[in-house]
Amino acid sequence: MRRFAAWLTLLVAAPVAISAQASTAEALHQAQDLYERLEIERAVPLLRQVVSPGWAFEVTQDQRVQAYTYLGASLALLGARDSAVLYFRSAIERDAFTDLDARQFTPAQITLFQQARRLTFAVAARPVAPARLDPRTERATFTVVTTHSASLRVTLRPIADPNATILWNAVNDGLREVSWNGLLADGHVAPPGRYELGLVARSALLGRTDSARVYFTVAHETPPLEDTLRALGPDDLLPERVQPGGGRADLVKGFAVAAGALVLSDAATNGELGRSGGGLAVAVAGTAGIVGVTALLSSRHERALPANIAENARRRAARAAANADVARRNAPKLAETVLLLSPAAGVGP
């Protein structure tokens, strides 16, 4: 019963949601038709309804910008210049990339739109488009905009790194495509991770400052690399100093070997064959016992173990040499690294 109720809710609610989006789109479409038929007086109320807080349907950002733009254009045709500029500004404030196509709008409308751009200051960047970038031969392009003349600084940095790479730092007016070669400020290929494209601009006309951020991720497409050896841990190295307690443990180890040899030669052998091999076991057991006692006596005072130090140095050197070889073999593969750029969530003001 509960499942049936859920289905019923979905069936009833779905057309409403679809209708809500369709209603705004239909209203805009209808207003645009009226505008193009020069029935401006009918288009303006419809557009005002769409941007009013009382509009009952969902309005996307793009739809709202479109409504403001056509409102500005309509009012410009009606001679309401100040109102036209006001609505153009509303459109520009919401989307700094807003522009009028000279083939579709009159010079007077475009003049008022340019006036609105000069009165409004905003900076923005388009979301990063998915791209495949070979740093050796290709460049990625970021599209940014300032609504009018401004000093613009475009930087790029890994999220976790405060050091930014400057991509553009000069006066800009309008749209600009900023290219990036895939390298960071230190000259290395950008490592995989999340990045921020940051924009800071200061208006040359209004003295105001605006900023924007766009996030994207960088992944590497690299031929399979050979792994380097992991760092040597305590288990991989010998103790370099004798600890007083270590001698007792060594004594136990020596006696364990001695006991093992004696048990093997006695309890594990077949008594019917005699004890002829027992002397061999005694030789090993004696050796192990002497080594254990020697270890105990030599560890009464803390001291360095030159043999272990030398052995550890050899192991470290062997690891370093092996890793150097691995790095040398990996270098040509790393040079073939291709960057995969993709947009990420989190566009900030």
Next chain:
Amino acid sequence: MFTPRVATGQLRLSGTATASLFVHLVDIGNGVEESTGLVVGAEGAASWPSRLAVAVRAAGGALSTDATGAEDRKVGELGAQASFGPAKWLVLFGGARSRVYSTAVARQRWNTVELGAQAHADFATMPVRAVLQGGIFPVVSVHGLPKPDVAFTGAAGLEYRRGSVTGAVFYELERYDFPDSGSGRRLEQVNQLTLRFSVRLRPGEAR
């Protein structure tokens, strides 16, 4: 005895020379017959970072006896072994070996399969490693003899490392008790005191 080494680095190769004081005891119902002699051998091993190691070995020597009616003999053997270290202190191994005892008039071949484990611990105060090892022979094939009731091996010893060279001394035991096939029980046992000298042929990192 094989003592495989494991490595954290790349493929590591090692060569080993062995010398064993070999005491062979046999009782086929007519009293214990003891043969002794020196057996020398050589071994080549390769180990990988995955703690996997393989080794092949060849050894041979002459055994002499004072037993009445018994003849001096020669012994030779070929073997291969694979090992894996699931823990820093433990190595599991399995291998196959063919050993031949020959006299002027007879020749006896022993084909065996061995499974075992080796536990080892490094000394804290000197570059010495204590080693204890045990194994069984699930397969013992000797022409004319039934499958033994008891067949196992064990070893205890020490290894001393110095740079790329490792010296070792081990006591090793092999015991085989064959069932009574009508003419009495056959009992065999091999005791060895083995000295080993291994050289790392390709630098790597010991673990």
